[in-house]
Each structure stands twice: as C-alpha cells, then as structure tokens.
Amino acid sequence: MTEGRIPAERRRRKPTRSGVVLSEEVIVDCALRLVGQHGPDALSVRRLGAALGCDPSALYRYFHNTDDLLLALADRIIGEAQAGFEPDGMPWEEGLREMALRVHGCYRKHPRVAAMAAYRVTRRLNEFRAVDTGIGLLRRAGFDDASAVRYYAAFIDTVLGHAALDAAHLALPVERRVADDRAWVGEYAELSPRTHPHLAAARGQLPLMGGSSFEVALELLLAALVAAASGEGV
Known part of the structure; x- marks a missing residue:
C-alpha cells in the first residue's frame, strides 16, 4: 500500500x-x-x-484531507497526459517533445486545477511512471544518471512552469484576460521612443508577448539537451 x-x-x-x-x-x-x-x-x-x-x-x-485529494487530482491529470504515450519507438528528443506537449495540453484542459497543483509532488502511480519515463529518455540519450536526473528536473520544471502560467491566464475572468492581451497593442504601442526606444522599435512584434511562449522555450531546451548529448555542453 x-x-x-x-x-x-x-x-x-x-x-x-x-x-x-x-x-x-x-x-x-x-x-x-x-x-x-x-x-x-x-x-x-x-x-x-x-x-x-x-x-x-x-x-x-x-x-x-482536501490536500490529499488535490494531489489525486494532479495525478489524474498526469495520467491523462500519459494515456497512449509509448515513447520507446521514437527518438529520445521526440519522446521528450511529445511528453511536454501532452503535459502542457492537459494542464490547459484543467486550468483551475493546474494553477493549484502544477508545482506539487503527487507521490502517486501516474507521477512515478512519468518521472521514470522522462529519466529513461534522457538515459537513452547517453546521459549518466546524475545528468539525466538533473536535466529531467530542468525539463519538467520548464514544462510545468509554463503550464501553470498558461493555466492561470486561462483561469482569469474573460474581461481580465482580454485586457491583458490587448495591452500589447494598447498601452505598450503608445509608449514614446524617447523613453522606451527598444519597445518602440519592436512595436509591431509586441503582440507576440500576448501568446504562450511554451513551445519556443521547449524547443530552446530540447536544442540545449541535444547539444549536451552530442558533447557540445549546455
């Protein structure tokens, strides 16, 4: 038990x-x-x-207690993310990418739970399996045990951090979410180049700040892991 x-x-x-x-x-x-x-x-x-x-x-x-139940909710979401996930037949970096996209997608599906529980350790079966899978993918990449554990921690913290941010945004009342997104074409677009030269120069690209940066961060992290696995360092 x-x-x-x-x-x-x-x-x-x-x-x-x-x-x-x-x-x-x-x-x-x-x-x-x-x-x-x-x-x-x-x-x-x-x-x-x-x-x-x-x-x-x-x-x-x-x-x-309710905290015990919250951990069960978090573990349920982890289980949903793993349903049908079989990474053994794919390259290790593709396995990590799919794992990340699945976790992020499931937390976005349950944003209010994600905002409460993305940072918790469930100590339950689905989490055990997920951590074992992630460390296994990095060991398959050729990392020693200490590096595999350290890099998995960086990987999953990045995924869960973005999942929590995006989930918290989705959990906002609609009017607040819209106001935050509009700021990049509103208040930011009106800033003077005299006081904020770089924001003014990049004004046309600032709407990119309104979307999730998860996939960009994921690709940067995966590229760093591939480089490390090939001996180029992180």
Whole structure:
C-alpha cells in the first residue's frame, strides 16, 4: 500500500443518497468538475458531499484531507497526459517533445486545477511512471544518471512552469484576460521612443508577448539537451 493511502476496508461500498457508489475515481471526477466550474473554493468536503449526495465525513474514508485529494487530482491529470504515450519507438528528443506537449495540453484542459497543483509532488502511480519515463529518455540519450536526473528536473520544471502560467491566464475572468492581451497593442504601442526606444522599435512584434511562449522555450531546451548529448555542453 502506498504510504498515506486510506486502507481499503475503510472505504464505502453502499450507494449514497443520489445512488452513487463512492470510489476514489468517482470523487476525483466530481472534484475535477467542481473546481473546473467554480474554482479552488469548490474543493471542500462540504461541497463535494453535497454534489455526491453523501455525508462529507464519508470522503475521509478515501482521502485524509482536501490536500490529499488535490494531489489525486494532479495525478489524474498526469495520467491523462500519459494515456497512449509509448515513447520507446521514437527518438529520445521526440519522446521528450511529445511528453511536454501532452503535459502542457492537459494542464490547459484543467486550468483551475493546474494553477493549484502544477508545482506539487503527487507521490502517486501516474507521477512515478512519468518521472521514470522522462529519466529513461534522457538515459537513452547517453546521459549518466546524475545528468539525466538533473536535466529531467530542468525539463519538467520548464514544462510545468509554463503550464501553470498558461493555466492561470486561462483561469482569469474573460474581461481580465482580454485586457491583458490587448495591452500589447494598447498601452505598450503608445509608449514614446524617447523613453522606451527598444519597445518602440519592436512595436509591431509586441503582440507576440500576448501568446504562450511554451513551445519556443521547449524547443530552446530540447536544442540545449541535444547539444549536451552530442558533447557540445549546455
């Protein structure tokens, strides 16, 4: 049994008032839906109990507390990102690229959860598999164990950092998100070349600041890893 998990004998098998048979999967499904609709405040045993038609105390048979549940949500997203991912038959750098795109895409799909959990360590099966896969790809590239671990940490932190930024942007109210994006063709475009010469010179390209820089950062990082694997250094 994974350390900290709730023993199976404590889990409920009778249907709730709404006819739902509780399980970790059912609770995580409900929590993902509620957080997606209502934000972080929805992650409470009271709201989950109401949505599932059960006494809130029943949820403690599956999760120690809401932080334990948050880690399960994060691990679910990691699992979604890995579904169908089989990197063994592709070059190592292509495997890392696909892994990064999958993780980033799944966090964008669940932006409110991503903003809460992208920086957490889930200590669960999907994360174990993902870390093993990533380090394995870098060992296949020829890096020694210490380098593979160090470079994987840099790789996944870059991916998750951008995922959290982009997710937080998506989780903003629409009017705030639009205002932030418009700033690059509004306030920034109006700055004087006398006070901000470089911004004025690059005025036509500033809208690029409004999009995600994730793919650019990913390609820069992959290029550095390819160079390091060929002996050119990072």
